[in-house]
Amino acid sequence: MNIELLIKILNYQKDGIVILDRNLNIKFINEFAKKILSLDGKEIYKKTFYEIFKDNYFETIISYALQKIDKNEEILIRNEEISLNDNVYLLNIFFIENHIVIKLSDVTPYEVYKQAKRDFVSNVSHELKTPIAVIQGVLETIQNEEDINQIKNFTKIAYKRIQQMNNLINDLLTLAKLEIKEExxxxxxxxxxxxxxxxxxxxxxxxxxxxxxxxxxxxxxxxxxxxxxxxxxxxxxxxxxxxxxxxxxxxxxxxxxxxxxxxxxxxxxxxxxxxxxxxxxxxxxxxxxxxxxxxxxxxxxxxxxxxxxxxxxxxxxxxxxxxxxxxxxxxxxxxxx
Ligand SMILES: Nc1ncnc2c1ncn2[C@@H]1O[C@H](COP(=O)(O)OP(=O)(O)OP(=O)(O)O)[C@@H](O)[C@H]1O
Ligand SMILES: [Mg+2]
Structure with a gap:
């Protein structure tokens, strides 16, 4: 396989790939990495990665990775999440044959999904908590209530809240079924x-x-x-x-x-x-x-x-x-x- 073909393949990747030598000179950077890191032009090959990212989060990561090189660890950093320009990337740094390979995979859609899931659980819990608290209060009050009319009023309140919970659960089930296209x-x-x-x-x-x-x-x-x-x-x-x-x-x-x-x-x-x-x-x-x-x-x-x-x-x-x-x-x- 020739090297040009290899470079073409790397440029097609939807992961950012940067290859550095031990002195942190940039040996290769694929198109996607240029986009993520907002780098362009041939200039970047004249500079070291360290120069480009001085005082940047990468500097810390790279220095940390370099310390580990001496311990001859092949994978220096695995699956660290970093944020760049509102996106979330999974960062992997490998040490292969005296070169440092940095791989950045865009995991933003997955992060958005995880956030939506967290929001969803907290929303549902919140929506259920309120009626449950009301029903609990009503039941506590009724225990010591003798006036039948008061009891009737309280049960009406509790009933309304149970209906509210029932509606919520029905809506959630309808949505869930529609979303997984089961129905x-x-x-x-x-x-x-x-x-x-x-x-x-x-x-x-x-x-x-x-x-x-x-x-x-x-x-x-x-x-x-x-x-x-x-x-x-x-x-x-x-x-x-x-x-x-x-x-x-x-x-x-x-x-x-x-x-x-x-x-x-x-x-x-x-x-x-x-x-x-x-x-x-x-x-x-x-x-x-x-x-x-x-x-x-x-x-x-x-x-x-x-x-x-x-x-x-x-x-x-x-x-x-x-x-x-x-x-x-x-x-x-x-x-x-
Ligand atoms: N016809 C409308 N006029 C003004 N605001 C509306 C109208 N329809 C929806 N909205 C707004 O959009 C929001 C979302 O509506 P949606 O029907 O999804 O929820 P909801 O009415 O609050 O609760 P649910 O329908 O689940 O009982 C509402 O809370 C309301 O602020
Ligand atoms: Mg509505």
């Missing part, structure tokens, strides 16, 4: 005019508290090619938000239209709206625009994440437009048969 999507052509009416009915008491008017502008003949149960969950979440995040005397409108390839369902409200900077985040699990505001109206921040997953499971999309203080419009785009 089959059983698509068929359905009409949704009546479905929207029945969801409106479920939220009618909350809507009337704020005098919110709900308008079903779905054409009774409008058809869409979806999994009926899943699409029901999707619509329910969007309509629930449109009512929950609405204002006194507000409006909720659901309408539909279509083009050659797609069917569209729009849920529009004249509510509090979503700030621009929050728009890219609202479909994330547990994200809530304003935690204190959202806590007032209840919810865990899973609804829109479920909406997005259901739309995507249909090869469709969930889109949003919103203006703070004026209202929001969610559009679901689903491919036709």
């Amino acid at each position: 089959k999507i059983n698509k068929k052509i359905i009409k949704i005019h009546n479905t929207v009416n029945s969801i409106f009915n479920d939220f009618s008491s909350i809507a009337s508290e704020k005098n919110i008017k709900m308008i079903n502008n779905i054409n009774p003949n409008f058809e869409i090619f979806v999994d009926e149960q899943k699409f029901y969950i999707l619509l329910r979440n969007l309509i629930e938000n449109a009512v929950k995040y609405n204002k006194e005397n507000g409006l909720v409108e659901v309408r539909s239209y279509e083009d050659d390839k797609y069917s569209y369902v729009v849920v529009k409200d004249t509510g509090i709206g979503i700030p621009k900077e929050a728009l890219p985040l609202i479909f994330e699990r547990f994200y809530r625009v304003d935690k204190s505001r959202s806590r007032e109206v209840g919810g865990t921040g899973l609804g829109l994440s479920i909406v997005k997953h259901i739309a995507e499971a249909h090869e469709g999309k969930a889109l949003v437009k919103s203006e703070l203080g004026k209202g929001s419009e969610f559009t679901i785009k689903i491919p036709k048969v």
Whole structure:
């Protein structure tokens, strides 16, 4: 195998590779390493690695590695994580035939995943802790309570909290199943005019508290090619938000239209709206625009994440437009048969 081919192969690697001699002169640096370390030009071959990275984190690492060379250890540093320009790299330093080989592997996506997992566990624990604390308090109080009406009031509070935990667990299960694509999507052509009416009915008491008017502008003949149960969950979440995040005397409108390839369902409200900077985040699990505001109206921040997953499971999309203080419009785009 010739050396040029070898160099080409090293330049194709998605790991950064730097080869130094014992005096830390750079003997080879592949393209990916140049990118990671923000180095370019032939100049770098005239300098030592030490000169380039003086007073840098690398200097410490390299000096540490050099101490070990004398002990003739072949692997000097293994799997140390370092941060460079907002990315996380796994650093390995080997000593091979009088040369030091530095290998940097980008593990940022894995780190992001690990962080998301940590956030997820802490969010779920937090969401369960609050209702459990309330239920515990209620049960303690009831033990010494003799007034039957008080007991009834307390049990109502506990029941509401149990429902809250139940909703959270159901949402988590729905999301988990959608994420691992375990649940089959059983698509068929359905009409949704009546479905929207029945969801409106479920939220009618909350809507009337704020005098919110709900308008079903779905054409009774409008058809869409979806999994009926899943699409029901999707619509329910969007309509629930449109009512929950609405204002006194507000409006909720659901309408539909279509083009050659797609069917569209729009849920529009004249509510509090979503700030621009929050728009890219609202479909994330547990994200809530304003935690204190959202806590007032209840919810865990899973609804829109479920909406997005259901739309995507249909090869469709969930889109949003919103203006703070004026209202929001969610559009679901689903491919036709
Ligand atoms: N129609 C809307 N108008 C204004 N803000 C909205 C609207 N829909 C969603 N949001 C904002 O986006 C956040 C995320 O919504 P999502 O439905 O995922 O969670 P949630 O309503 O807080 O809880 P859950 O739906 O899980 O009960 C909400 O907390 C709210 O701040
Ligand atoms: Mg919601």
